[in-house]
Amino acid sequence: MGAAELALLEKELQRRLWEKRWARWTPYPWQVPPAHIPTLGWWLQLGGRGTGKTDGCARYMVAHVNGPPCDERLRGGHRMAIIAPTQGDAVEACVNGPSGLRAHDPRVTLRTTAGGTFARWPNGAEAKLFGAHTPDDVERLRAGGNRCLVWFEEVAAQRRLKDAITHSEMGLRIGANPHYIASTTPKPRTELIELTRRDDVIVTRGRTRDAIHLPQAQRDHLMRKYAGTRIAAQELDGQLLEDIEGALWSRALLDTTRVGAAPPLARVVVAMDPAATSGDESDEMGIVVAGLGTAYLPDRNGTSRRHGYLLDDLSGRMPPVAAARTAIRAYHQHQADAIVAEVNNGGEWIGTVVRQLDPTVNYRTVHASRGKLTRAEPVSAVFEQHAAHVVGSLPDLEEQLVTWVPGDDSPDRLDAAVWGLTALMLAPAGNVAAVA
Structure with missing residues (x-):
C-alpha cells in the first residue's frame, strides 16, 4: 500500500x-x-x-x-x-x-x-x-x-x-x-x-x-x-453575583471613575502583600502597580488634588523568588520610585530576596498598625471622591474590591492596591520606611 x-x-x-x-x-x-x-x-x-x-x-x-x-x-x-x-x-x-x-x-x-x-x-x-x-x-x-x-x-x-x-x-x-x-x-x-x-x-x-x-x-x-x-x-452553582451588600466598592463606582489611560505620573510604586498561607483559595501574592498623577485635578467635591491610579495587577500564586522577580520587572517597566511591601504578615523575606536579585531597587516597607477596615476605608473614600481610578480593566482585582465585606479576610490583591494608594496619597511620611 x-x-x-x-x-x-x-x-x-x-x-x-x-x-x-x-x-x-x-x-x-x-x-x-x-x-x-x-x-x-x-x-x-x-x-x-x-x-x-x-x-x-x-x-x-x-x-x-x-x-x-x-x-x-x-x-x-x-x-x-x-x-x-x-x-x-x-x-x-x-x-x-x-x-x-x-x-x-x-x-x-x-x-x-x-x-x-x-x-x-x-x-x-x-x-x-x-x-x-x-x-x-x-x-x-x-x-x-x-x-x-x-x-x-x-x-x-x-x-x-x-x-x-x-x-x-x-x-x-x-x-x-x-x-x-x-x-x-x-x-x-x-x-x-x-x-x-x-x-x-x-x-x-x-x-x-x-x-x-x-x-x-x-x-x-x-x-x-x-x-x-x-x-x-x-x-x-454558576450564579452571577452582583453588588455585595456592605462592600466598600461597587462596580458602578469603579466604572464611573475608570480611565482608559494614565496621565503623566509624578510617582509610581509597586505594592506587594505576601500570601498568608499555603494551599488555601486565598493563597495569592498581591502585586499591584499604582501611580500618582502630576496634575492637580478637581475631585467630586471640586477640590483640586493629585489623583491616584491603579495601573496593573500582577498578583497570583507563585513562589517567593518568582514574586520578587515579577515585582522587580514591574518596577523597571513602570520606572517606579519604590517597591512597597507589607511585612507584618510574614513578609520580611521580600526585602531580602529583592536585594539579592537587584540591589538597585528602592525598597520600602509598610507596617499594618491598624485593622484592614481602617486601612481600606480611606482608600475607598478616595474612589468615592473620584480622585482614584482603575486604568483600563483589572478584572481579578476589581472582583475583590466589589465583593470584599469588612469582617471577612481581605484578599491579597485588594490589600496590595490599598498599600499602593496609601503610600502615594494617604500615608504620613513616617509610616513608609525606607530600607537600605
Missing part, C-alpha cells in the same frame, strides 16, 4: 472515530444550544466548575462547520474565531484540551502561519485563535478579519473584554446569521452583567452538583467545603 493510500485510510479512520464519538455524546440540558441565535446575538453558557461549558461550545463549533456553509465562496464555507483570555488558553482549552475541538473531531489540525494561529478542518473551514489580555491582542482583533461565528471562552476572565467584544463584532459579517457562542464561570464583570440583560442573549446555566460526569466524591467534597459561601454560589 502506497503513502497516498495510507493517508486516505488514516483520514477515513479518523472520520469514523469522530462519528462514533459524536453519536455517543449525551449533553447536559444546559449544553443544548438554542434552536435559533439572533443575528449578532449570543448563546451564553454560565456554569460552575466541571459543567462542560467548553465542551458544549466545542461541539457547537464542530456542528457549525459540518452544517450548511455560511458563504459558498469560502473554502469549507466558514471563517470563525476563538477568543480566550490568552491565545495560549485558546490553544490549550479550546483546541487541544480534553473538551476542545479535537476531542470532538480529531481531524482538526492546529497551524501557525504568518497570519496567526488557526484550527483547521479537512474541508478548509478555519477558526483563528485570539487572546484578550494585552494591547497587542486588541490590535490583532481589530485586524482580525470577517467571521461567521465567534466563540468567547471564559468570558469573565478576559482582561480586555470590552474591546474584544467591540472589535469582534465589527468583523461578524459573513453569512446570513453571524453570531456568538460563549462559555464562562461567572464573575461580577460589568460587561458580563450587561450581556445577561440583553434580549438577544440566550443564557443557559449549569451547576457542579448536577454534573454527573464528575466523580460523586469530588462533587460532594466541593459542596461540603464551600457550602453557603460566595465561592459555592459563583464557582459551583
